[in-house]
Amino acid sequence: MRLFSEWQEMNIYQKILKLFGWQIEGEMPPIRKSVVAMAPHTSYWDAIVGKLVLRSYGVPHRLLAKKELFFFPMNIVMRCLGAVPIRGIKGKNSIVYVAKMLREADSLHVVICPEGGFKPTEDWHKGFYVMAQRAEVPVTVAFIDYKERKAGIKTIIYDLDDFDTVIETMAECYKGVTARHPEKFLLPKSKRQKMQTENETTKA
Numbered sequence: 001m002r003l004f005s006e007w008q009e010m011n012i013y014q015k016i017l018k019l020f021g022w023q024i025e026g027e028m029p030p031i032r033k034s035v036v037a038m039a040p041h042t043s044y045w046d047a048i049v050g051k052l053v054l055r056s057y058g059v060p061h062r063l064l065a066k067k068e069l070f071f072f073p074m075n076i077v078m079r080c081l082g083a084v085p086i087r088g089i090k091g092k093n094s095i096v097y098v099a100k101m102l103r104e105a106d107s108l109h110v111v112i113c114p115e116g117g118f119k120p121t122e123d124w125h126k127g128f129y130v131m132a133q134r135a136e137v138p139v140t141v142a143f144i145d146y147k148e149r150k151a152g153i154k155t156i157i158y159d160l161d162d163f164d165t166v167i168e169t170m171a172e173c174y175k176g177v178t179a180r181h182p183e184k185f186l187l188p189k190s191k192r193q194k195m196q197t198e199n200e201t202t203k204a
Contacts, residue, residue: 006058013055017151022049026153028057032107034140034156035098035132036061037170040179041113049144050111053151061109064098095127099134109140114170114188118181124170124188126163133160141170147178164190 014024038050047063054061098110110131114124132139141154154173157166167190179185189197 010056010058013052017049017052017056021149022052023148023150024053024056024152025150028059028140028153029156031138031140031156033102033105033135033137034109035102035128035135035137036109036111036140036142037114037128038111038142038144039114039170039174040144040177040185041115042118042179042181042184045180046113046144049151050142053142053144054109054111057153059109060105060107061111062101064094064110064112095130095134098131102131102135102137111142115185118184120184120186122186122189124167129160129163129166139166141173143174143177144179145177146180164192168193 017024036054038046040046051063102108102110112128112131114128115121116125128139139157139160141157142152143154144151155169157169160166167188171187171189174187
């Protein structure tokens with residue numbers, strides 16, 4: 001038996017965020033399933049803030065995390081966050097498992113950090129994209145901005161025909177967003193953008 005209604009729970013989480021100086025920005029459309037790409041990811045605090053944000057939207061979700069994080073007593077924290085242990089976002093089995101989980105669920109949003117870790121990289125992992133394609137669900141672009149103390153939803157990407165276009169769209173969304181550790185965050189670059197840069201360098 002639930003102590004609070006869904007609306008009351010959402011209101012409670014919104015108040016918790018407000019108490020710590022955070023504002024929710026962006027609307028979550030009424031979609032039942034998606035792969036939520038959450039960035040920047042430079043600290044373990046991102047999982048806690050991200051969890052509160054998604055709770056404030058009232059969407060059912062599971063966090064994907066590397067299985068190496070599920071050691072005692074960290075595994076207790078991860079379980080409380082609703083995290084699912086996976087081998088790594090590049091692993092084929094993980095992609096198949098998550099796509100199956102999404103297809104079979106009535107309503108579920110799977111949360112993943114596309115950077116793959118705390119190290120700064122322009123090469124964001126493709127796993128989130130393949131998962132969404134296989135499950136035939138959109139990608140929700142979520143953000144956490146520590147400078148502005150804002151977090152929420154930037155956009156929903158429904159067209160997943162081209163990975164380069166998806167990455168370029170996400171890069172635009174994250175422009176100006178400040179990570180908890182800014183030196184560890186880089187905007188993603190598509191293969192198309194890298195080739196253009198190489199061609200311009202060669203011509204110069």
